[in-house]
Amino acid sequence: MNTCAIVGINWGDEGKGRMVDYLAAQYDVVVRYQGGNNAGHTVINQYGKFALNLLPSGIFRPETMNLLGVGTVVDPQHLTGEIARVREQGVQIGPDNLKIADRAIIVFPFYPLQDQMEEARLGSQKFGSTRRGISPAYGDKYMKKAIQMGDLLHPQALEKHLRLLVDWKNAVFSKAYGQPPIQFDQVMQWLEQYAMPLKPYICDAGQLLKEALSQGKSILFEAQLGALRDIEYGIYPYSSSSSPLAAYAPLGCGLPSIKVREVVGVAKAYSTCVGEGPFVGELMDAKGDWLREAGGEYGAATGRPRRVGWLDLVATRYGVQLQGATALALTKLDVLTGLKEIPVCAHYRTAQGKVTDTFPFTPELYGCQPVYEVLPGWEEDISGVRRFQDLPKAAQDYVLYCQEKLGCPIKYVSVGADREQLIIR
Numbered sequence: 001m002n003t004c005a006i007v008g009i010n011w012g013d014e015g016k017g018r019m020v021d022y023l024a025a026q027y028d029v030v031v032r033y034q035g036g037n038n039a040g041h042t043v044i045n046q047y048g049k050f051a052l053n054l055l056p057s058g059i060f061r062p063e064t065m066n067l068l069g070v071g072t073v074v075d076p077q078h079l080t081g082e083i084a085r086v087r088e089q090g091v092q093i094g095p096d097n098l099k100i101a102d103r104a105i106i107v108f109p110f111y112p113l114q115d116q117m118e119e120a121r122l123g124s125q126k127f128g129s130t131r132r133g134i135s136p137a138y139g140d141k142y143m144k145k146a147i148q149m150g151d152l153l154h155p156q157a158l159e160k161h162l163r164l165l166v167d168w169k170n171a172v173f174s175k176a177y178g179q180p181p182i183q184f185d186q187v188m189q190w191l192e193q194y195a196m197p198l199k200p201y202i203c204d205a206g207q208l209l210k211e212a213l214s215q216g217k218s219i220l221f222e223a224q225l226g227a228l229r230d231i232e233y234g235i236y237p238y239s240s241s242s243s244p245l246a247a248y249a250p251l252g253c254g255l256p257s258i259k260v261r262e263v264v265g266v267a268k269a270y271s272t273c274v275g276e277g278p279f280v281g282e283l284m285d286a287k288g289d290w291l292r293e294a295g296g297e298y299g300a301a302t303g304r305p306r307r308v309g310w311l312d313l314v315a316t317r318y319g320v321q322l323q324g325a326t327a328l329a330l331t332k333l334d335v336l337t338g339l340k341e342i343p344v345c346a347h348y349r350t351a352q353g354k355v356t357d358t359f360p361f362t363p364e365l366y367g368c369q370p371v372y373e374v375l376p377g378w379e380e381d382i383s384g385v386r387r388f389q390d391l392p393k394a395a396q397d398y399v400l401y402c403q404e405k406l407g408c409p410i411k412y413v414s415v416g417a418d419r420e421q422l423i424i425r
Contacts, residue, residue, distance in 0.1 A: 004260070036132065110173075
């Protein structure tokens with residue numbers, strides 16, 4: 001059984017989309033197993049440049065089946081718009097190559113509204129949400145009040161369940177936010193316009209995956225965000241509302257009995273972070289501005305400027321361990337070209353003055369300072385390099401240093417955004 005998960009090692013935005021797009025050629029099925037349209041997976045290929053939010057990054061391979069698993073939350077309005085935009089650039093999308101798990105949760109328009117109002121209520125204490133309704137949707141899922149995609153196939157149950165959900169939302173909205181009541185009929189109209197056309201895509205994800213395995217097909221799991229945004233082990237509460245860990249892939253895909261054989265963890269050659277929360281080593285000066293512009297570090301889903309820093313080995317090692325990575329992909333090595341020296345955060349110094357290599361509990365991170373080691377940089381343009389031995393020695397040394405410190409083989413090195421700008425070791 002050939003199964004592999006492509007996962008983020010840090011705070012997200014590591015370049016998972018480009019790795020899924022590349023590796024999808026080797027797999028028959030690509031599954032997004034958690035998250036929603038708060039993802040931003042940038043892919044550049046023969047069709048053009050895309051910022052995917054919900055569509056699995058295997059959608060550009062015509063022979064590949066793509067699945068939104070049971071662990072995802074699906075905004076039908078956003079998904080239909082995303083499908084239309086991708087189709088406009090010549091990509092074929094239909095029920096033959098895209099499926100949606102019947103147990104995936106529907107993101108209604110009142111969820112982004114609730115997200116926005118709650119962030120506004122929190123003010124300076126906000127979590128840095130994308131304001132796309134992901135957290136409220138997962139919240140209702142675990143309060144057993146949400147609506148599943150499969151409910152669209154059962155009209156009577158859908159209406160009964162939706163009335164209960166609207167009543168619940170109105171109770172929350174009126175008391176917590178002073179919001180006018182949601183109109184049930186308007187929600188039904190929205191479903192008719194955006195959700196009902198997706199009915200041909202809805203499937204029993206477990207059955208689909210079982211049949212694929214029985215036919216000897218291979219499966220690639222695509223995560224959203226990164227390990228440090230995990231709801232259990234990340235920088236809670238500045239985390240996602242789902243688990244982007246490879247260990248969750250069997251649960252989130254729809255077939256809990258499946259085994260993930262390989263885990264490719266994706267990390268940048270430097271650090272970036274979108275959203276709130278502690279970020280040890282954040283560069284707030286001209287060097288940070290340079291790194292942000294050189295790397296084009298703006299959120300693919302929101303356009304927000306990303307927070308930047310030098311590579312954080314303490315956080316990255318923690319992410320490697322959480323993900324159980326069997327191999328790493330180091331992306332955007334080319335961005336560091338031109339630097340005479342490249343600092344790396346090798347350790348943390350805690351508020352008590354102790355030097356540690358252990359990633360601390362979230363509140364303790366605020367008192368930590370980076371302890372840097374400095375490596376030599378390189379001047380040569382590496383964007384056209386396709387063999388590791390053809391990289392400048394300083395670039396090779398940087399990769400090997402990271403590999404040694406992280407304790408995991410770096411198999412892939414990205415030297416540009418295009419699909420083929422990749423070194424395979």
